[in-house]
Amino acid sequence: MKTIHKILVVAVVIFTTGGMIVGCSSTKNAYTAATDVQDEFKIEKSGAQMWGEACNRCHLAPSPADYNDTDWSTIALHMRVRANLAENEIAKIETFLKSAN
């Protein structure tokens, strides 16, 4: 047999065996990372809940009734920086404060 034929036979054997091994492997019980599950079931905190948590850290959380809507807009800008909150977090808190005053 010529060398080129030998190489071809070996190559065919390698590809067939490899294909069989890959074909038999199952992905049914593939591991699901715990973080994926957490994200799936993540319950978003409400503005009221975040107000209770974030705005109580440094001082007593002010009551929504303490200020009017215009004041809350300014305070939200100010306290977002102090409390290091994300834009969507302070937006929810602000909405809650304005809805309950």
Ligand code: HEC
């Ligand atoms: C990291 C600490 C910290 C957190 C968290 C914090 N505050 Fe403050 N807050 C302060 C300080 C300090 C002051 C006094 C004013 C100043 O020096 O900035 C203040 C003042 C205030 C005042 C008085 C008016 C003003 O703007 O100065 C209000 C109202 C207020 N905070 C509301 C809130 C609300 C609502 C939250 C939640 C989103 C919050 N704070 C979270 C530190 C904090």
